[in-house]
Amino acid sequence: MAQVSSKIVKGIINFVSRSKCSLVGGIIVIILFPILLISILLDMQGVVENPYFGFLIYMVMGPVFVVGLLMIIGGALFCGEKEDIGQLTFEYIEEELSRPGRFTRIRKLMLITSVTTFVTIIIVSILLYTGFHYTDTVSFCGQFCHTVMEPEYVTYKNSAHSQVSCVKCHIGASSEWFTKSKFSGARQLVAVTFDSYSRPIKTPITALRPERETCEGCHRPEIFHGDKLYIYDKFLPDEKNTHIQTVMVMKIGSGDISGREAHDIHWHISDNNQVEFVASEDHMDISEVTLIDKKNKDETVYRKKGAISGKSEGMHTNVMDCMDCHNRPTHVFLSAEDAMDQKIVNGVIPREIPYIKRQGLVAITKKYASQDVARRGIARELMDWYRTEYPEIVAQKEDLLKQAVIGVQQAYVENVFPSMNIDWNTYKSFASHREDKGCFRCHNDEFGSETGKKITQDCDACHIILVEDEPARDISDILRSSIIKEGE
Ligand code: HEC
Ligand code: HEC
Ligand code: HEC
Ligand code: HEC
Ligand code: HEC
Incomplete structure (x- = not known):
C-alpha cells in the first residue's frame, strides 16, 4: 500500500515537473490548497464576518487556484520537453501498448491525467457555484462596493426589511430577471472599477426594479385590509422641545378577494382596476x-391640463404597482425634521436639553464635505452654542449633552451621504404627499377626464385625521374624545 502511494506521489511529481509552466502551477496549488480549504470551511461556518473575506476567497484565491491547476495540466501536456510531447502521439502510444513492459507507464500517465482532470472539474465547479452564490449575499451587494452602496445599505439596515436579502427583492423569480440582473451586476462592477457610476445612483434602475410578485411573496394586500391607526410624533422648535402628535386612521383597504370589492388605498392593485x-x-x-x-x-383617461395627448419625448407608459407608492420600503431616507423627531421620540436624543430640536436641525442642515467632517462640525456647532447660551447645562449635564450630540450626529450619518451627493430629500417616498409629490402626483386638481371627472382629493378618502399637531396625550384619551366629538 505504502509502495503504491509513494509511486503515485512520484508520478505526480514527475507529471508536474515536466515544464516550468506546470511547476509554477504546482507551487500555486500547493500553497493555496490548504489556505482555500480552511477559508471555505470558516466561511461555511460563518466564522469570519468581514465582507472582503468572501471576495478574497471566491473572486481572488479561487480563480488563481484554478489557473494554477490549468497551468499544471496544460504545462505537462503542451509545454513539456520534445520527447515528452512525443510520448503522447498516437504512434507512440500504440508502440508502448504493444510492448508489455512499458504498458504500465502509459497506464500510470493516463490514470494521473484523469485523476487530476476529475479533481480539477470538481474544484472548479465548487468554486464557480460558491462564487456565484457569494455575489448573491448581502455583504457582497451592500458592503463590498462600500462608497457606492453605503447609503442603500445603511438605510436598509435601519428598516423593517433589514432581514430580507438584497437579491430577494432585486432579483425576481423568473430566470430572465435572474440573468438580467447578474448582467447588470457585472456592469456595475465595471462601473465601480472605472469610477463611472452616477452619484447619487439614479432611480428607478429599470433592471433592478423589484417585481410586484416579489413583494407578494410576503405581503398580500388583498388579504390584509381595514383601517389602521397612525401616530406621528413630532417636537416643536421651542425651549421645551414640546411633544406634539398627529393621529389619523389610515384607510389601508384591500384589493378584491372572495367576493369583497377592492376599496380604499390598496384599491389600485386589484386585478380589476x-x-x-x-x-x-x-x-x-x-x-x-x-x-x-x-x-x-x-x-x-385623465389628462393633465395643457398636456399633449399621448406620449411626448422622454415620457413612458407604466402600469402602477407596489413600487409606485412603496418606492422606499427599505431604503428609507428621512427628512431632516423626521430624523430629529425619531431620535427624540426614541430617547436617543434626550428631550431635557433645551432647544435641542431647533439647534440639532441647524447643525444637520449645514453642508459638509464628508460624514467625518460633519461629525466634527455638528459637535462643534452644538457645543459652541450651548457654551454661550446655556453654560449651566455644559457644567451640570455634560453627559446628557454629549449623548444629544451623538444622537444628532447619528440623525445625519444615517441619512446624508456627501460622498454619493445624497443630501436631505434626494430620494423621496411616494407613499405620502409631502411637497405635493407622492399621491398628489395624480390626486390633484390638474387632472380631468373628457367628461370632467376628477381623481379624488378628498382628505377623508385616504385617511381620517383625529388630531393634528396637538400636544401629545394618552392615545386612549385621543380615541375617546374623537368618539365624543362624533356623538355631538
Ligand atoms: C424590500 C425590498 C428591497 C430590499 C431587501 C433591498 N432593496 Fe434596494 N430597492 C428596493 C426598491 C423598491 C427600490 C426603488 C426602486 C425604484 O424606485 O424603482 C430600491 C432601490 C435600490 C437602489 C437604487 C438607488 C435608490 O436608493 O433608489 C440600489 C442601489 C439598491 N436598491 C441596492 C440595494 C442593496 C445593496 C440592498 C441590500 C443591502 C437592497 N437594495 C435591498 C427594494 C429593496
Ligand atoms: C421576505 C419577505 C418580505 C419581502 C419579499 C418583502 N417584505 Fe415587506 N415586510 C416584511 C417584514 C417581515 C416586514 C416587517 C413587518 C413588521 O415589522 O411589522 C415588512 C414590512 C413592510 C411594510 C411596512 C413598512 C414599515 O416600515 O413598517 C411595507 C410597506 C412593506 N413591507 C412593503 C414591501 C414591498 C413594497 C415589498 C416589495 C418590494 C416588500 N415589502 C417585500 C417582509 C417582506
Ligand atoms: C396607491 C399606493 C399604494 C400601492 C399601489 C400599494 N400600496 Fe401598500 N400602502 C400604501 C399606503 C399609503 C400604506 C399606509 C402607509 C404606509 O405604511 O406607508 C400602505 C401600507 C402597506 C403595508 C403595511 C400595512 C400594514 O398593515 O401595516 C404593506 C405591507 C403594503 N402596503 C404592501 C403593499 C404591496 C405588497 C403592494 C403591491 C402589491 C402595495 N402595498 C401597493 C400605498 C400603496
Ligand atoms: C398614477 C396615479 C396615481 C397615484 C400615484 C395614486 N393614485 Fe390613488 N387613484 C388613482 C386613480 C386613477 C383613482 C381612481 C379615481 C378616483 O377614484 O378618484 C385612484 C383612487 C384612489 C382611492 C379611492 C379608491 C376607492 O375606494 O375607490 C384612494 C383611497 C387612493 N386612490 C389613494 C391613493 C394614495 C394613498 C396614494 C399615494 C400613496 C395614491 N392613491 C396614489 C391614481 C393614482
Ligand atoms: C390620495 C390619498 C390622500 C389624500 C387625498 C390626502 N392625503 Fe394626507 N396623507 C396620505 C398618506 C398616504 C399619508 C401618510 C404619509 C406618511 O406616512 O408620511 C398622509 C399624511 C398626512 C398628514 C400627516 C403627515 C405628517 O407628516 O404630518 C397630514 C397632516 C395629511 N396627510 C393631511 C391631509 C389633508 C389636509 C388632506 C386634504 C387636503 C390630505 N391629507 C389628503 C394620503 C392622502
Whole structure:
C-alpha cells in the first residue's frame, strides 16, 4: 500500500515537473490548497464576518487556484520537453501498448491525467457555484462596493426589511430577471472599477426594479385590509422641545378577494382596476392617467391640463404597482425634521436639553464635505452654542449633552451621504404627499377626464385625521374624545 502511494506521489511529481509552466502551477496549488480549504470551511461556518473575506476567497484565491491547476495540466501536456510531447502521439502510444513492459507507464500517465482532470472539474465547479452564490449575499451587494452602496445599505439596515436579502427583492423569480440582473451586476462592477457610476445612483434602475410578485411573496394586500391607526410624533422648535402628535386612521383597504370589492388605498392593485400612467423617467411628472376597469370593460383617461395627448419625448407608459407608492420600503431616507423627531421620540436624543430640536436641525442642515467632517462640525456647532447660551447645562449635564450630540450626529450619518451627493430629500417616498409629490402626483386638481371627472382629493378618502399637531396625550384619551366629538 505504502509502495503504491509513494509511486503515485512520484508520478505526480514527475507529471508536474515536466515544464516550468506546470511547476509554477504546482507551487500555486500547493500553497493555496490548504489556505482555500480552511477559508471555505470558516466561511461555511460563518466564522469570519468581514465582507472582503468572501471576495478574497471566491473572486481572488479561487480563480488563481484554478489557473494554477490549468497551468499544471496544460504545462505537462503542451509545454513539456520534445520527447515528452512525443510520448503522447498516437504512434507512440500504440508502440508502448504493444510492448508489455512499458504498458504500465502509459497506464500510470493516463490514470494521473484523469485523476487530476476529475479533481480539477470538481474544484472548479465548487468554486464557480460558491462564487456565484457569494455575489448573491448581502455583504457582497451592500458592503463590498462600500462608497457606492453605503447609503442603500445603511438605510436598509435601519428598516423593517433589514432581514430580507438584497437579491430577494432585486432579483425576481423568473430566470430572465435572474440573468438580467447578474448582467447588470457585472456592469456595475465595471462601473465601480472605472469610477463611472452616477452619484447619487439614479432611480428607478429599470433592471433592478423589484417585481410586484416579489413583494407578494410576503405581503398580500388583498388579504390584509381595514383601517389602521397612525401616530406621528413630532417636537416643536421651542425651549421645551414640546411633544406634539398627529393621529389619523389610515384607510389601508384591500384589493378584491372572495367576493369583497377592492376599496380604499390598496384599491389600485386589484386585478380589476388597472391604473396606467405616462410619466417622466423618474416618475415625478405624470401627464396622463388611464383607469382600465376590467370588470365593466370601461376606460377613463385623465389628462393633465395643457398636456399633449399621448406620449411626448422622454415620457413612458407604466402600469402602477407596489413600487409606485412603496418606492422606499427599505431604503428609507428621512427628512431632516423626521430624523430629529425619531431620535427624540426614541430617547436617543434626550428631550431635557433645551432647544435641542431647533439647534440639532441647524447643525444637520449645514453642508459638509464628508460624514467625518460633519461629525466634527455638528459637535462643534452644538457645543459652541450651548457654551454661550446655556453654560449651566455644559457644567451640570455634560453627559446628557454629549449623548444629544451623538444622537444628532447619528440623525445625519444615517441619512446624508456627501460622498454619493445624497443630501436631505434626494430620494423621496411616494407613499405620502409631502411637497405635493407622492399621491398628489395624480390626486390633484390638474387632472380631468373628457367628461370632467376628477381623481379624488378628498382628505377623508385616504385617511381620517383625529388630531393634528396637538400636544401629545394618552392615545386612549385621543380615541375617546374623537368618539365624543362624533356623538355631538
Ligand atoms: C424590500 C425590498 C428591497 C430590499 C431587501 C433591498 N432593496 Fe434596494 N430597492 C428596493 C426598491 C423598491 C427600490 C426603488 C426602486 C425604484 O424606485 O424603482 C430600491 C432601490 C435600490 C437602489 C437604487 C438607488 C435608490 O436608493 O433608489 C440600489 C442601489 C439598491 N436598491 C441596492 C440595494 C442593496 C445593496 C440592498 C441590500 C443591502 C437592497 N437594495 C435591498 C427594494 C429593496
Ligand atoms: C421576505 C419577505 C418580505 C419581502 C419579499 C418583502 N417584505 Fe415587506 N415586510 C416584511 C417584514 C417581515 C416586514 C416587517 C413587518 C413588521 O415589522 O411589522 C415588512 C414590512 C413592510 C411594510 C411596512 C413598512 C414599515 O416600515 O413598517 C411595507 C410597506 C412593506 N413591507 C412593503 C414591501 C414591498 C413594497 C415589498 C416589495 C418590494 C416588500 N415589502 C417585500 C417582509 C417582506
Ligand atoms: C396607491 C399606493 C399604494 C400601492 C399601489 C400599494 N400600496 Fe401598500 N400602502 C400604501 C399606503 C399609503 C400604506 C399606509 C402607509 C404606509 O405604511 O406607508 C400602505 C401600507 C402597506 C403595508 C403595511 C400595512 C400594514 O398593515 O401595516 C404593506 C405591507 C403594503 N402596503 C404592501 C403593499 C404591496 C405588497 C403592494 C403591491 C402589491 C402595495 N402595498 C401597493 C400605498 C400603496
Ligand atoms: C398614477 C396615479 C396615481 C397615484 C400615484 C395614486 N393614485 Fe390613488 N387613484 C388613482 C386613480 C386613477 C383613482 C381612481 C379615481 C378616483 O377614484 O378618484 C385612484 C383612487 C384612489 C382611492 C379611492 C379608491 C376607492 O375606494 O375607490 C384612494 C383611497 C387612493 N386612490 C389613494 C391613493 C394614495 C394613498 C396614494 C399615494 C400613496 C395614491 N392613491 C396614489 C391614481 C393614482
Ligand atoms: C390620495 C390619498 C390622500 C389624500 C387625498 C390626502 N392625503 Fe394626507 N396623507 C396620505 C398618506 C398616504 C399619508 C401618510 C404619509 C406618511 O406616512 O408620511 C398622509 C399624511 C398626512 C398628514 C400627516 C403627515 C405628517 O407628516 O404630518 C397630514 C397632516 C395629511 N396627510 C393631511 C391631509 C389633508 C389636509 C388632506 C386634504 C387636503 C390630505 N391629507 C389628503 C394620503 C392622502
